[in-house]
Amino acid sequence: MKTCLVVDDSSVIRKVARRVLEELDFEILEAEDGQQALDQCHLDMPEAILLDWNMPVMDGLEFLVQLRSSKNGDKPKVIFCTTENDISHIAQAVQAGADEYIMKPFDREILENKFQEVGLI
Template sequence: MKRCLIADQSEVIRKVARHYLEKLQFEVLEADSADPALLLCRDKGVDAVILDARLPGKTTIEFLSALRFAGSAQRPLIIYATTENDPADISRAFAAGADTYMMKPFDHNAFVETITNTGLAS
């Protein structure tokens, strides 16, 4: 079973993402700020992180840099989750290490399509 971390300050967003991921047979972990999210990545070995663009504690670039040096055996796939369709912001996230992005609030079909397109789910 694949393991996905939802790193988002919004409890509602975490609940919706958890529901969608569990239907796709993922084990789901949650964090509401950067430091607990980094600890979960390091200690639990996640396959993917859905990363809030405004996660408290660190900027996206700081989070991705810290993740790169967290000592995990393998780097998880990073899905950048944002409420703003800002190409410059999304480009910065990609340059920092995000693999793909999705818009919030999550639409079920778009969410499933993004997860499927990453190769995490079939």
């Protein structure tokens, strides 16, 4: 079973994502901000990361930059999932190493589709 780390400061979003991804056969880990996510990745690198942008302590972009420069940090597929829906944010995320990008609001089909896109399903 593949592991997906869901990083979002909203417990509602984490819950929704968990429900969909568990149905797609992922084991779910959760983090409320970038720092918690980074600590989790240093303990055990997941196969996938669903990542919010705006979070306290450390935002999603900063997390991604640090992840990609850490040991084995190139391994997880990272899918941003954020309300930052303008093209400049998307370009910034892709440049920093995001594999895919979901613009909120999203539904089950979009989530599933993006995980297919990066080869996780």
